[in-house]
Amino acid sequence: MSVPIPYYLALSALLFTMGVVGVLVRRNALVIFMSIELMLNSVNLTFVAFARQFGTVEGQVTVFFVMVIAAVEVVVGLSIIIAIFRTRDTMDIDDVDLLRG
Helix, strand or coil, X not given: CCCCHHHHHHHHHHHHHHHHHHHHHCCEHHHHHHXXXXXXXXXXXXXXXXXXXXXXXXXXHHHHHHHHHHHHHHHHHHHHHHHHHHHHCCCECCCCXXXXX
């Protein structure tokens, strides 16, 4: 017994909405960063659901590339967040207004 595709899409829409709300409402850099990752994962779920429905592998290949880009984003994003925390001693986005060193 398989789960219907609309359930996957509803879950993906819910995850994406939670990510957007996290980006718009929160002021902590790490929470915003995790919300962006949540949005990327919801898009990955959509790609896999459509690839399963149409019986192709293009969606899964796209998910692989999105995961590679997300891994690079994690490395660069966390290094920027750590650099800001070391210079400003805060993770609040409102307190960080310039990125000059």
